[in-house]
Amino acid sequence: MHEKMNAKMEAREINFYYGAVRALKNINMSITGNTVTAIIGPSGCGKSTFIRLLNRMHELVAGSRVEGHVYLDGKDILDPTIDAVDVRRSVGMVFQKPNPFPKTIFENISYGLTVNNVRDKDYIEAKVVESLKKAALWDEVKDRLKDNALRLSGGQQQRLCIARCLAVGPEVLLFDEPCASLDPISTGKIEELMLELKKNYTIVIVTHNMQQAARVSDTTGFFLMGELIEFGKTQDIFTAPKNKQTEAYITGRFG
Amino acid sequence: MLRKFKEFVIEKLILLCGIASVIFVALIFVFLLKEGLSVFKFVRIGEFLAGRSWYPISEPAQLGILPLILGSLWVTFGAAVISVPIGLGCAVYIAEIAPGRTKEVLKGGIELLAAIPSVVLGFIGMVTLVPLVKNVFHLSTGLTGLSGSIILAFMAMPTIVSIAEDALYAVPKSYKEGAFALGATHWQTIWRVLLPAASSGIVAAVMLGIGRVIGETMAVMMITGNSAVIPRGLLEPLRTLTATIAAEMGEAVVGSEHYFALFAIGIILFIISFAINVTADLFLHKHK
Ligand SMILES: Nc1ncnc2c1ncn2[C@@H]1O[C@H](COP(=O)(O)OP(=O)(O)OP(=O)(O)O)[C@@H](O)[C@H]1O
């Protein structure tokens, strides 16, 4: 057991390999509960690799290998005796491209419950409504729950994916560039939503948008070529970065 | 100038090929219709389709093809019952579960199965399967519908597996990721997300597999026993539409009612195959 005050999640000495290629080098990061942590860095630096590791989604990639520990409430979730399915129910993930299932809005959200063997219809219904409300989508879809989810706009689809994730009852939410395919208005809605969700969840978000990182996050980590170059309070990173490379990146002087 | 001329010639040649193939199909169809429909000068359509006895060379000839239709249906049904679950299971295994090497080996095996000529399958069935069926079920002969169904299942399997597998691959990877991220197990993901998302392609796979079975001739002729009586189950000898044409066309006198009746059976087979292919096509396009 590994205990640390206030750290909801903690990555310890993480090395990650795609076959022989080392994609993450000795990463240590401590994520405080009920905060938003932004992960920034140039393309290919390992941001997605890192957050996918936090709920063991990396296991979908054949030939990948991880060393080190990731603690959730002090428990090592990379431990092979722990079921990845349980980890993913506690640590949810929303992807870059909204990926609702080709089913109705209702079914999209109830899916996560039914795979968890929830059968109580009333409970499911209540949970669907609750999740849609939490994801700030309820007012827009309450009259069309039986519509195919693919008919929603991109921004609505992304909030549906968030609702779907919330319905399972996670404690941590991972967002991998959730606004990359959205217009500014939808992006604004998602950012607002994150600030709201932070009250009850711990959030980690990968973003290429510096303003977004500055607006929504409390803590920021800057990755470069598989290394965590700088990690600290967002305010400090954006106003007084300690590292030259961090400064170059956030001011846009970086390739 | 010369280049333009070349282009022109090539273009026209291709056009000609296209037109020719359409004309051939049309000619075949017209010929089939003309010969086949002539049978109804001798027998009413109702008697032909629902007649219970097929004695084409007795005097007077009895041209009821119900036993043949039922023979085809029984064999096809049996083959579908065997090949659809196994074929789909195999497709899911290849597309989702099998590790790299196993996948390649399996795919190779399936392709090999598709490459075995049907007469060879029929022959193998004759010497291995027929005695087996006879012994297992204590029958007087192993030349039964069941033997035919099993061999036909082998023929339908490659079609079903490869098309269903393509359909599964065509499901966006993001669906799978989405399901996994919600804490679904691999099996829940396959059953509740991947298979439904691939359903139209899978229906097409099944239809095309069945289409292959209905049109198959050689193997069924060799091992179903070829008795044109109304079958009451798969453990009896029976005879299919296709086997009837193949077995009797050689001895039918050109222009006789028997001859026309065989063509009429051809029309029926044509209609069935056409309907199956169109349905499969509809599902495949819905998929896109
Ligand atoms: N499935 C994979 N197989 C092999 N290498 C991979 C795989 N996925 C990513 N990589 C490599 O690992 C490194 C990190 O990739 P990753 O996707 O984590 O970057 P990223 O920071 O998320 O980039 P982006 O901002 O473009 O999304 C890259 O060099 C990439 O080429």
Ligand SMILES: [Mg+2]
């Ligand atoms: Mg990425």
